Structure formats: C-alpha cells, structure tokens
Amino acid sequence: MPARGIVTLLTDFGVDDAYVGAMKGAMLSVNRDLTIVDITHRVPPQDVHEAAWLLRSAYRYFPPATVHVVVVDPGVGTERRAITASAGGWYFVGPDNGVFTWPLRREPSPEVVQIERRDLMLPSVSDTFHGRDVFAPIAAHLASGTALRELGTAISDAVMLPIAPVQVTDDAIVAAIVHIDRFGNAVTSLEEDACRAWLERTDGDVRVRVSGHVIEGVSRTYADVASGEALALFESSGCLEIAVRNSSAAEALGLKRGDEVRVERV
Amino acid sequence: MPARGIVTLLTDFGVDDAYVGAMKGAMLSVNRDLTIVDITHRVPPQDVHEAAWLLRSAYRYFPPATVHVVVVDPGVGTERRAITASAGGWYFVGPDNGVFTWPLRREPSPEVVQIERRDLMLPSVSDTFHGRDVFAPIAAHLASGTALRELGTAISDAVMLPIAPVQVTDDAIVAAIVHIDRFGNAVTSLEEDACRAWLERTDGDVRVRVSGHVIEGVSRTYADVASGEALALFESSGCLEIAVRNSSAAEALGLKRGDEVRVERV
Amino acid sequence: MPARGIVTLLTDFGVDDAYVGAMKGAMLSVNRDLTIVDITHRVPPQDVHEAAWLLRSAYRYFPPATVHVVVVDPGVGTERRAITASAGGWYFVGPDNGVFTWPLRREPSPEVVQIERRDLMLPSVSDTFHGRDVFAPIAAHLASGTALRELGTAISDAVMLPIAPVQVTDDAIVAAIVHIDRFGNAVTSLEEDACRAWLERTDGDVRVRVSGHVIEGVSRTYADVASGEALALFESSGCLEIAVRNSSAAEALGLKRGDEVRVERV
Numbered sequence: 001m002p003a004r005g006i007v008t009l010l011t012d013f014g015v016d017d018a019y020v021g022a023m024k025g026a027m028l029s030v031n032r033d034l035t036i037v038d039i040t041h042r043v044p045p046q047d048v049h050e051a052a053w054l055l056r057s058a059y060r061y062f063p064p065a066t067v068h069v070v071v072v073d074p075g076v077g078t079e080r081r082a083i084t085a086s087a088g089g090w091y092f093v094g095p096d097n098g099v100f101t102w103p104l105r106r107e108p109s110p111e112v113v114q115i116e117r118r119d120l121m122l123p124s125v126s127d128t129f130h131g132r133d134v135f136a137p138i139a140a141h142l143a144s145g146t147a148l149r150e151l152g153t154a155i156s157d158a159v160m161l162p163i164a165p166v167q168v169t170d171d172a173i174v175a176a177i178v179h180i181d182r183f184g185n186a187v188t189s190l191e192e193d194a195c196r197a198w199l200e201r202t203d204g205d206v207r208v209r210v211s212g213h214v215i216e217g218v219s220r221t222y223a224d225v226a227s228g229e230a231l232a233l234f235e236s237s238g239c240l241e242i243a244v245r246n247s248s249a250a251e252a253l254g255l256k257r258g259d260e261v262r263v264e265r266v
Numbered sequence: 267m268p269a270r271g272i273v274t275l276l277t278d279f280g281v282d283d284a285y286v287g288a289m290k291g292a293m294l295s296v297n298r299d300l301t302i303v304d305i306t307h308r309v310p311p312q313d314v315h316e317a318a319w320l321l322r323s324a325y326r327y328f329p330p331a332t333v334h335v336v337v338v339d340p341g342v343g344t345e346r347r348a349i350t351a352s353a354g355g356w357y358f359v360g361p362d363n364g365v366f367t368w369p370l371r372r373e374p375s376p377e378v379v380q381i382e383r384r385d386l387m388l389p390s391v392s393d394t395f396h397g398r399d400v401f402a403p404i405a406a407h408l409a410s411g412t413a414l415r416e417l418g419t420a421i422s423d424a425v426m427l428p429i430a431p432v433q434v435t436d437d438a439i440v441a442a443i444v445h446i447d448r449f450g451n452a453v454t455s456l457e458e459d460a461c462r463a464w465l466e467r468t469d470g471d472v473r474v475r476v477s478g479h480v481i482e483g484v485s486r487t488y489a490d491v492a493s494g495e496a497l498a499l500f501e502s503s504g505c506l507e508i509a510v511r512n513s514s515a516a517e518a519l520g521l522k523r524g525d526e527v528r529v530e531r532v
Numbered sequence: 533m534p535a536r537g538i539v540t541l542l543t544d545f546g547v548d549d550a551y552v553g554a555m556k557g558a559m560l561s562v563n564r565d566l567t568i569v570d571i572t573h574r575v576p577p578q579d580v581h582e583a584a585w586l587l588r589s590a591y592r593y594f595p596p597a598t599v600h601v602v603v604v605d606p607g608v609g610t611e612r613r614a615i616t617a618s619a620g621g622w623y624f625v626g627p628d629n630g631v632f633t634w635p636l637r638r639e640p641s642p643e644v645v646q647i648e649r650r651d652l653m654l655p656s657v658s659d660t661f662h663g664r665d666v667f668a669p670i671a672a673h674l675a676s677g678t679a680l681r682e683l684g685t686a687i688s689d690a691v692m693l694p695i696a697p698v699q700v701t702d703d704a705i706v707a708a709i710v711h712i713d714r715f716g717n718a719v720t721s722l723e724e725d726a727c728r729a730w731l732e733r734t735d736g737d738v739r740v741r742v743s744g745h746v747i748e749g750v751s752r753t754y755a756d757v758a759s760g761e762a763l764a765l766f767e768s769s770g771c772l773e774i775a776v777r778n779s780s781a782a783e784a785l786g787l788k789r790g791d792e793v794r795v796e797r798v
Contacts, residue, residue, distance in 0.1 A: 004564055008553060014448035015281065015547065018324035021274060021305035022502075025327030032270055032301065032329055035564065039553035045449055046512065058550035061557030061664065063564055074512070077487025127487035129502030132327065182546035183577055221609025221659035236554075236661030246578065246606065280714035281547065284590035287540060287571035288768075291593030298536055298567065298595055311715055312778065340778070343753025393753035395768030398593065 005031065005143030006062060010039040010055055011071040011131060012046060019129070023071075023136040026122060030140035039068075046074040048097050052161055053179050056102035057237040059090055067143045070094040071131035082115040082134050083158060086148050093139040095130070098161035105160065116152035117141075164189040168198060173263045175240065177210075177255055184248020186210075186255040190240040190263070202265045208232040209262040210242055213253050218263075222246075232263075271297065271409030272328060276305040276321055277337040277397060278312060285395070289337075289402040292388060296406035305334075312340040314363050318427055319445045322368035323503040325356055333409045336360040337397035348381040348400055349424060352414050359405040361396070364427035371426065382418035383407075430455040434464060439529045441506065443476075443521055450514020452476075452521040456506040456529070468531045474498040475528040476508055479519050484529075488512075498529075537563065537675030538594060542571040542587055543603040543663060544578060551661070555603075555668040558654060562672035571600075578606040580629050584693055585711045588634035589769040591622055599675045602626040603663035614647040614666055615690060618680050625671040627662070630693035637692065648684035649673075696721040700730060705795045707772065709742075709787055716780020718742075718787040722772040722795070734797045740764040741794040742774055745785050750795075754778075764795075 007027060013019040020041050027034055039058050043051045051072040059068050073080075073095040081096040088107030092100045096114075104110045115134065118125075120141050125133040138151060164176040166189055175190035199206070199218070208215040218240070219231040227246045230253060235241035242261065244252045273293060279285040286307050293300055305324050309317045317338040325334050339346075339361040347362040354373030358366045362380075370376045381400065384391075386407050388399040404417060430442040432455055441456035465472070465484070474481040484506070485497040493512045496519060501507035508527065510518045539559060545551040552573050559566055571590050575583045583604040591600050605612075605627040613628040620639030624632045628646075636642045647666065650657075652673050654665040670683060696708040698721055707722035731738070731750070740747040750772070751763040759778045762785060767773035774793065776784045 006560060006564060008557075010550075010553075015304075015306055016308045017447045018276075018305050018320040019447075021276075021303060021324040022327045024303045025274075025324060025329075025332070028272060028301070028303070028332075029327065029329045032272060035560070036303075037553060037556045037560070037568075038547075039550050040547055042548045054550040058553040058557060061554045061561065063557075063561045066557070066560075075489065078489040126502040128499070132502065181549045181551075223607065223610040233660070236658040236664065281570075281572055282574045283713045284542075284571050284586040285713075287542075287569060287590040288593045290569045291540075291590060291595075291598070294538060294567065294569070294598075295593065295595045298538060302569075341755065344755040392768040394765070398768065 004033055004035050006035045006037065006066040007139050007143050008037045008039050008058070008062065008066060008068045009041070009071075010043065010051060010068070011041045012043040012051070013041050013071070013131065015041050019131065022132045026132050026136040027140040030137050031144040034140060034143055043072050046072060048072050048074070048099055049161060050179070051099045052101050055099065059103060060088075062090065064089040065091065067091040067093060067139045069135050069139045070099040071135055072099060073097070073130060076130050077127040081155075082130065083112055083155070084115055084138060084142060084148060084151050085110060085112040085158070087111070091142050091148065093135050093142065096159050098159045100158070101161040101163065104158060105163070111148060112155050112158045113148055113152045114155050117150070120146070120151070166190055166194065168195070171265050173198060175261050175263075177242070177257050177259045177261060180250045180255070180257060184244070184250040184252075185235065186242040186249050186259070187235055187237075188240045188242070188261045190261065192234045192238045192240070205266045207264050207266050208242070209264065211253055211255055211259050215242070270299055270301050272301045272303065272332040273405050273409050274303045274305050274324070274328065274332060274334045275307070275337075276309065276317060276334065277307045278309040278317070279307045279337070279397065281307050285397065288398045292398050292402040293406040296403050297410040300406060300409055309338050312338060314338050314340070314365055315427060316445070317365045318367050321365065325369060326354070328356065330355040331357065333357040333359060333405045335401050335405045336365040337401055338365060339363070339396065342396050343393040347421075348396065349378055349421070350381055350404060350408060350414060350417050351376060351378040351424070353377070357408050357414065359401050359408065362425050364425045366424070367427040367429065370424060371429070377414060378421050378424045379414055379418045380421050383416070386412070386417070432456055432460065434461070437531050439464060441527050441529075443508070443523050443525045443527060446516045446521070446523060450510070450516040450518075451501065452508040452515050452525070453501055453503075454506045454508070454527045456527065458500040458504045458506070471532045473530050473532050474508070475530065477519055477521055477525050481508070536565055536567050538567045538569065538598040539671050539675050540569045540571050540590070540594065540598060540600045541573070541603075542575065542583060542601070543573045544575040544583070545573045545603070545663065547573050551663065554664045558664050558668040559672040562669050563676040566672060566675055575604050578604060580604055580606070580631055581693060582711070583631045584633050587631065591635060592620075594622065596621040597623065599623040599625060599671045601667050601671045602631040603667055604631060605629070605662065608662050609659040613687075614662065615644055615687070616647055616670060616674060616680060616683050617642060617644040617690070619643070623674050623680065625667050625674065628691050630691045632690070633693040633695065636690060637695070643680060644687050644690045645680055645684045646687050649682070652678070652683070698722055698726065700727070703797050705730060707793050707795075709774070709789050709791045709793060712782045712787070712789060716776070716782040716784075717767065718774040718781050718791070719767055719769075720772045720774070720793045722793065724766045724770045724772070737798045739796050739798050740774070741796065743785055743787055743791050747774070
C-alpha cells in the first residue's frame with residue numbers, strides 16, 4: 001500500500017461559501033484516502049502575488065510528493081493554461097499565472113506540464129470553477145500516483161511574476177514590503193541568506209528606514225524591545241520583517257505592501 | 267476493512283469558538299478513522315435557507331455514502347425532530363427544519379428517519395448543543411456502517427422549505443436571487459436545465475432585468491465582458507448568476523437575496 | 533498497526549496567513565498518517581485566557597491520547613519554557629504560560645514535562661515561530677507513540693492562570709463573565725456542578741443580576757423565552773450563560789468579559 005497522498009489547498013474562495021467543500025468532494029471522489037490540508041482560502045480575491053507569497057512560506061514544510069493546489073484564477077474561462085509542475089520534490093497544480101513563481105525559481109530542476117487529460121477531470125467542466133472541475137481531480141490523481149508527464153505536454157514558458165528586486169550597494173540594501181500578516185507585521189523581500197555577507201561586513205551596525213521611520217539595528221526576537229516599540233528582525237521564513245512588539249506595525253507605522261525598506265550601514 | 271467513512275459539516279457555529287472542534291472530537295470518539303470535511307461554518311446565524319442552498323452546491327461532489335451533517339438549528343431544545351435521511355446515495359443528518367430540502371426534493375427515492383437511538387448519542391445530551399451531543403455521534407455511526415433504519419422510525423412528513431418559484435411564460439422567465447457569494451456574485455433560482463428549451467427558442471437573443479439594471483444576453487464566462495461590466499451567466503452549480511467582472515455585483519448593482527430577476531425574449 | 537494519532541490545534545494565527553498550513557506540514561513530515569483537527573485559530577492575538585477557556589470547552593470530547601496543541605505565545609523567543617503534559621488521558625503541547633490551566637487543575641494526576649528534545653524539533657528553530665519549529669513536530673512525535681517522559685524533564689511549577697473566583701454565600705452566588713461566543717452569548721465562571729446543592733435549596737426560585745439587568749429564574753433552553761428576551765441557562769460546557777433568544781446578549785445587554793454576575797435567592 002503506497003503512503004497516503006497529501007494535497008494542500010490555497011485559494012481566494014473564502015470560507016463562507018461551499019466552493020472549497022465542493023473541491024474536497026471532487027478530490028475524495030477520486031481517492032477517499034487522501035489527506036487534504038488547507039493553507040488558506042482568504043487570499044484577497046484575484047491577488048496572484050499574495051497567493052505566490054503565501055505558497056512560498058508553506059510548501060517546503062510538507063513531506064516530499066505533497067501536491068500543492070493554488071486556485072487564485074482571475075483568468076478562469078479564458079485561454080490561460082492549466083498547469084502542473086514538480087520542483088524540489090513537491091508537486092504543484094493550478095492556473096498558469098505566476099502563482100508558482102517561487103518554487104519554479106528557487107528549487108532545482110523544475111518541470112512544468114500543461115494539463116490536457118480531459119478524461120481525468122470532472123465529466124462536465126464549467127467555465128467558472130476550474131478549482132472543482134479541473135484542478136481538484138487532477139491533483140487527486142497526482143497525489144494517488146499518476147505521473148506528472150501523463151497529465152499533458154511539457155512546457156518551458158510558464159508565466160513568472162516579477163519578484164520585487166533587492167538592490168545592494170556598499171552602503172545600503174533597498175527592498176520592499178511584500179506581505180502584511182494577520183498581526184500587522186510587514187514582511188520584506190530581503191532574504192537573510194542573500195545579505196548575510198553584507199550584514200557581517202557592517203558588524204551589525206545598521207539602521208532600517210521605512211515610511212519615514214528609523215529603526216536602529218536588527219533584533220533577534222520581538223522581546224528584544226519594549227512593548228509598543230518598533231523593531232526589524234528576520235522572520236520565520238527568512239525575510240527581514242518590520243514589527244511593533246505586541247502591536248500592529250502596519251497600523252502603528254502606516255506601512256503597506258510595496259513600501260520601500262532601506263537598510264543602511266551606520 | 268471497509269472504506270474510510272466521510273462526514274461533512276455545514277453549520278452556523280463560526281470559526282471563532284470551539285464548538286466545531288468539540289463536534290469533531292465527538293465523531294472521532296466513535297471512530298477515529300473518519301475523514302471529516304468542513305463545508306462552511308459561517309452560515310449567517312439561524313439562516314436555514316442559506317444552509318439549504320450551500321448544501322445544494324456541495325453534496326453531489328462527494329463520494330457515495332458520504333454523510334452530510336447540517337446544524338443550523340434555531341429550534342434546538344424544542345420539540346423539533348432530529349432526522350437522518352438517505353437520498354441519491356448520500357446520507358444526511360440534522361434538525362428537521364428544511365435544511366435537506368434540495369436532496370429530498372431532487373434525488374430519487376429519499377428516505378427519512380426520525381433519530382431515536384439515545385444509546386448512540388453522547389451520555390449527557392445538553393439542551394443547547396445537539397450538534398455535538400446528537401448529530402455528531404449519530405453521523406459517525408452512520409459513516410461507520412450503522413444502517414439508516416437502525417437509527418429510528420421512518421417518517422414521511424419532513425419539513426420542506428418553499429423553493430423560490432420560477433415563472434415561465436412565452437415572453438419571459440421570472441426568478442429570484444437566492445444567494446450572494448463571497449465575490450458578490452448574485453445566484454438566482456433559475457436552473458439552466460429547466461430553461462434550456464426556452465433559451466433555445468429565443469436563439470440566445472435575451473435581455474436580463476434586475477433591480478433596475480438591464481444586461482444584454484447570457485455570457486459563457488466572466489472574461490466575455492470588460493472589467494467592471496455586468497453580465498449574466500450560468501454559474502458552476504447550474505444556476506443563472508448576475509456578476510460584475512472583477513468586482514462585486516451585489517455592491518455595484520445594489521442586489522440582495524429575494525430580488526426579482528427577469529429574463530426576456532428580445 | 534497502532535491507532536491513528538490525533539492532534540488538535542488551537543492558536544491565534546488566524547486563517548489569512550500560511551502559518552497554520554506550515555505547522556500541519558511540519559507534523560505530517562513526522563508522520564503522514566496523523567489526523568489533524570482545528571479547534572480554532574482565531575483566538576484574539578496573545579489572549580492566553582481566551583485560549584485556556586476554549587481548550588476547556590473542547591478537549592474532553594476527543595478520544596484518549598489525543599494531543600492538544602495550543603499556540604498563543606506572547607513570550608515566544610524569550611526564556612519562557614516549552615512544555616508538554618498529560619492529564620486525564622489526553623496530552624497537551626505548548627508554551628508554559630497558563631493555557632493548560634483547566635486540564636492541569638481538574639484532571640486526575642497531571643504530569644508536566646519541560647520540552648528539551650532538540651533532535652525532535654525542526655533542524656532550524658526560528659526565534660519567532662515555535663508553533664511550526666517546536667510544538668508541531670513534538671506533538672507529532674507524541675501522537676505517534678513517543679512517551680511523554682522521553683521529551684524532557686518533569687517539572688512541578690507550570691504557570692497557572694488565576695481562575696475567576698466564584699463566591700458562594702447563603703443568599704447569593706457571585707461569578708464573572710469569562711467568554712463571549714460568536715452568537716453574543718455571555719458564559720460565566722459558574723459551573724452547574726459546583727452550585728447544584730445551592731440551587732436545590734432555593735427550589736429554583738432565583739434571580740440573576742448582570743450589568744444592571746435582572747433575569748428571573750434559570751431556563752432550560754433558549755426556547756423557554758420569547759424572541760428578544762433575556763434568559764440565564766446552563767450552557768453546553770456546564771456553565772451559567774446569559775443569552776438573549778435569537779439575538780446577541782453581549783450587544784443587547786451591553787455585556788463584556790469580566791462583568792460580575794450575581795445569582796440571588798428570591
């Protein structure tokens with residue numbers, strides 16, 4: 001008996017309607033032994049960038065061969081392609097609109113396939129709900145042992161999102177806020193791994209500027225500052241984050257996605 | 267070893283409290299191998315019509331023998347009956363208040379049983395939380411192989427909700443908005459199957475009137491109109507829907523449940 | 533083959549981000565056959581008292597050996613201890629800040645262990661997300677058969693929350709509101725078991741005072757009063773609750789956590 005297949009779901013369907021339930025029913029109809037895990041269904045409607053970011057923070061924590069389904073799909077019913085991919089040992093299923101940018105960019109030897117197996121989809125495919133009619137059953141088959149290449153034709157031009165560029169000079173690193181989480185923490189595009197050498201050269205003596213505010217140094221944890229004080233630290237997915245202890249940095253400092261963050265040598 | 271039993275949950279308990287967790291605990295205490303799927307827990311409090319509608323859009327996508335539990339139960343603690351039913355190959359468990367109107371109406375040979383097996387409920391049944399004390403354990407037993415008829419006495423007068431009538435004349439079809447989804451799409455009671463012949467006679471040349479607005483024709487998908495434009499299309503559960511591309515039709519057009527929708531021959 | 537392990541999650545991570553998904557990935561990476569159940573992720577940020585209360589209302593409904601993980605952790609990254617416990621046949625994993633006060637107080641022979649097994653955590657432990665890096669993998673090991681005592685050193689000074697005291701005199705019982713649920717029901721610290729003898733002596737002839745309002749008698753169920761009327765009743769976890777039929781008592785009567793509730797002999 002093969003190991004139980006695992007499928008994760010990341011959508012903008014919300015949790016008020018029955019859309020997610022219908023997707024799970026479609027998957028369990030293919031294989032009732034699947035383990036299905038919700039990442040979130042509260043991506044802001046049609047926000048492909050946010051979906052890509054949230055996938056980035058979760059997919060690596062799942063066991064090999066987990067199938068990650070992302071359905072944030074403003075182009076449903078148009079000519080946009082449906083794709084499935086493997087990268088770094090995980091599988092991915094969803095629309096070809098950039099939601100898989102992170103794993104396709106940073107994992108070794110990614111493979112992308114345009115989904116063509118009409119016989120593995122629901123008998124009647126609607127024009128508005130490919131999450132249920134296409135992606136759910138395809139993901140269930142993939143998680144049950146169907147090979148990636150049996151699902152369609154390999155392609156090499158999957159849509160990729162532009163990743164907020166990080167500019168590094170001798171004096172400063174300039175990045176951008178890419179995500180505000182539920183606590184109001186502002187996560188930036190600056191990854192610790194990418195700036196470790198630069199940081200070591202500064203001997204830790206840096207200052208962070210964001211939206212008119214100045215934060216001295218990079219902290220290790222929230223408790224390094226007093227309640228209500230702002231700090232910068234590397235958060236749990238390895239990116240520089242602007243936070244306010246016991247409060248919302250987004251509200252307290254007026255931060256929003258896209259804001260520039262500048263780390264300067266003192 | 268029989269196949270793993272599947273139970274779905276559809277309630278108005280919300281996701282802030284521990285009520286749903288307690289229900290799942292009660293089910294896993296009967297059979298720890300069950301697969302439990304949330305449809306939604308955010309039905310507006312006591313909104314039996316909305317619960318019936320959401321069940322309609324999801325139950326058919328689950329494998330045969332899935333047990334669908336609905337707990338939207340304004341009459342808990344009164345003399346309202348607790349029922350379980352089979353219809354079309356699926357099972358249903360919940361209060362006798364109309365939440366199962368759709369499967370009982372449209373599936374072949376429905377059977378309804380009043381739940382009487384006190385010995386299969388939790389040892390102490392509260393007056394306020396039959397979801398946990400009655401429906402959860404009964405559903406778990408049903409999903410684990412207990413026969414429907416062993417759970418109580420067959421009845422033939424289950425409560426049914428009035429379904430918004432659809433009036434068809436030669437010139438027009440009049441229906442009503444029955445559901446507003448998370449994207450602000452307004453779903454009507456007009457099912458495509460029920461008006462296919464009428465639509466074919468019009469040669470597609472129709473106009474939709476709703477709340478003072480006029481929409482020309484029925485589209486196939488959202489992308490058939492420009493961003494911000496209103497359209498009518500048959501949505502993923504087969505009903506006529508009023509939408510605005512990349513926006514909320516409910517807000518943009520001022521639509522609400524109960525509003526009349528009129529499809530006219532041009 | 534041992535029974536499938538069950539793990540429940542109760543956090544303040546919300547359902548908008550990917551934090552909960554990452555925790556589940558970390559658990560399934562230890563053992564892909566676990567059953568994972570969400571209690572809620574919408575505890576108000578850092579509200580340890582609310583987390584303790586919600587755990588109280590759910591943990592007893594799960595089968596023996598279920599592992600209950602609570603991550604409401606304002607002290608993450610500080611010297612606060614990570615603990616695991618057994619009490620009444622269930623297991624508990626989380627920060628040592630009082631979230632397990634209820635089971636540790638009321639179940640027989642509780643045992644608490646400070647978690648020390650670095651080798652069972654994720655290879656890299658962040659300073660900000662012990663839910664994923666520490667508690668999730670430890671819980672997965674516990675649910676997969678690792679013994680409690682293998683996880684660290686027994687301690688006897690776990691942090692306990694002060695429980696709202698209930699004052700009983702011959703004439704009255706004074707308690708406090710400890711929880712407002714999603715329907716606006718106000719649950720108090722007064723447990724039915726603790727006041728049964730007192731209530732019997734009053735012959736049911738009591739009056740409840742809360743926030744300037746007077747409620748006559750204790751009802752059995754919501755339907756005992758007319759729509760819109762206030763009532764007091766023992767709710768599904770055994771505590772005295774102030775409710776308004778078909779409405780929110782919190783809004784209608786202006787109730788909030790901490791408000792005094794007084795039950796008087798008439």
